[in-house]
Amino acid sequence: MVLLRLVILISSYSGSVITKLECTNCGKEFSHKEINTLCDACGKVLYARYDLEKAKETISKQSIQLRKVYNIWRWNEIMPVIDPTYRITLGEGWAPIIETNNFGKKIGLNNLYIKDEGQNPTGTFKSRGLCAAVAKALELGEKEYVLPSAGNAGAALAAYSSHGGAKAHIFVPVDTPEFIKKEIEAMGAELTLVEGLISDAGAKAKAAGEKHGWFSMSTLKEPYRVEGKKTMGLELAEQFNWELPEVIIYPTGGGTGIVGMWKAFDEMEQMGLIDSKRPKMIAVQPSGCQPMVRAFHQGDKFAKLWENAKSFAAGIRVPGAIGDYLILNALRESNGTAIAVDDTEIKDAMFDFAKKEGIMVAPEAAATIAAAIKLTESGFIDKSDKTVLFITGSGLTTPDDW
Ligand SMILES: *Cc1c(COP(=O)(O)O)cnc(C)c1O
Numbered sequence: 001m002v003l004l005r006l007v008i009l010i011s012s013y014s015g016s017v018i019t020k021l022e023c024t025n026c027g028k029e030f031s032h033k034e035i036n037t038l039c040d041a042c043g044k045v046l047y048a049r050y051d052l053e054k055a056k057e058t059i060s061k062q063s064i065q066l067r068k069v070y071n072i073w074r075w076n077e078i079m080p081v082i083d084p085t086y087r088i089t090l091g092e093g094w095a096p097i098i099e100t101n102n103f104g105k106k107i108g109l110n111n112l113y114i115k116d117e118g119q120n121p122t123g124t125f126k127s128r129g130l131c132a133a134v135a136k137a138l139e140l141g142e143k144e145y146v147l148p149s150a151g152n153a154g155a156a157l158a159a160y161s162s163h164g165g166a167k168a169h170i171f172v173p174v175d176t177p178e179f180i181k182k183e184i185e186a187m188g189a190e191l192t193l194v195e196g197l198i199s200d201a202g203a204k205a206k207a208a209g210e211k212h213g214w215f216s217m218s219t220l221k222e223p224y225r226v227e228g229k230k231t232m233g234l235e236l237a238e239q240f241n242w243e244l245p246e247v248i249i250y251p252t253g254g255g256t257g258i259v260g261m262w263k264a265f266d267e268m269e270q271m272g273l274i275d276s277k278r279p280k281m282i283a284v285q286p287s288g289c290q291p292m293v294r295a296f297h298q299g300d301k302f303a304k305l306w307e308n309a310k311s312f313a314a315g316i317r318v319p320g321a322i323g324d325y326l327i328l329n330a331l332r333e334s335n336g337t338a339i340a341v342d343d344t345e346i347k348d349a350m351f352d353f354a355k356k357e358g359i360m361v362a363p364e365a366a367a368t369i370a371a372a373i374k375l376t377e378s379g380f381i382d383k384s385d386k387t388v389l390f391i392t393g394s395g396l397t398t399p400d401d402w
């Protein structure tokens with residue numbers, strides 16, 4: 001009997017139950033069977049929707065835990081790719097949760113954990129989103145892509161494009177770390193250097209993409225990167241035995257990571273895997289570029305563009321985000337907050353953490369450590385709160401002149 005039940009559980013890995021795309025702002029529906037970007041009625045972000053009642057037939061706490069798939073397709077029912085031949089993978093996802101009590105004790109937190117996304121292919125969590133996006137684009141017949149990037153997304157797109165037999169054109173600011181530039185070119189993508197910031201790279205990428213008919217992989221304008229990123233939230237629940245932590249601190253640029261996890265929590269609740277309790281979602285941005293922090297504390301629904309953005313944490317040096325209202329909603333609905341940290345605080349946190357825990361993290365990730373210190377001091381985080389820092393990238397992606 002036990003054996004029979006095991007066989008049923010293991011074999012109950014079934015296909016995607018995606019039903020449509022839906023505008024997160026006005027509710028207009030779109031087909032997932034053709035290319036869609038932003039809502040053509042209101043210009044806002046589209047989300048993939050699934051038949052979660054159907055997903056529940058094969059997704060349960062037990063069935064998920066028995067799956068031998070340790071990549072983003074572990075939860076394939078609530079992922080967008082229908083034909084399994086397009087589910088490409090480089091082993092992204094299943095990043096470990098690591099207890100960091102040496103450092104936790106030092107800063108006064110008794111339950112401090114990291115999710116170490118630096119262990120992903122190309123060294124950042126960006127691989128999750130671009131794996132999903134490239135897989136879906138291939139399924140829809142698109143084989144040539146364009147992307148503006150601060151570097152890490154570009155490296156991930158280059159990797160999955162080559163792996164999937166497609167071509168990527170990537171536009172990055174000139175001050176992107178040398179190693180990342182080399183990595184992008186080594187993996188077969190065409191690299192264009194742009195004077196200025198990610199927003200300037202965005203304008204150049206858009207023009208080139210329209211001219212040549214390349215498919216844009218810009219986050220949230222492309223509706224499926226967020227599906228890859230939501231797997232961070234799915235894994236988190238499973239890794240914490242279906243009890244989400246009290247606090248999540250996330251280094252926020254475009255915000256796809258935060259909104260992706262927020263979406264994942266809702267989907268899991270609807271499938272009966274978790275209850276309605278949510279972690280306090282905390283966005284951290286650099287002092288030199290903090291549009292979400294400003295909007296959050298001013299009570300704005302949307303964030304104004306940040307002028308003269310500066311920070312050595314390039315992945316969160318993002319002046320404006322198309323999903324601003326989704327980020328702000330998640331922060332507010334979760335009773336979370338938004339906080340800015342200085343580049344000097346980021347650097348200090350990075351070295352301190354490396355010495356105490358033996359993990360060298362990316363500057364963006366170090367911003368979460370600096371934020372944890374400040375929020376513990378201010379009392380926003382209680383010393384007993386189970387707190388998870390999203391270490392979104394490895395220290396290997398750090399700029400050369402730090
Ligand atoms: C892109 C990036 C971020 C920001 O992630 P979003 O989901 O776009 O907010 C954070 N950390 C690193 C290392 C990144 O590359």
Ligand SMILES: [Zn+2]
Nearest residue numbers: 023026039042
């Ligand atoms: Zn709309």
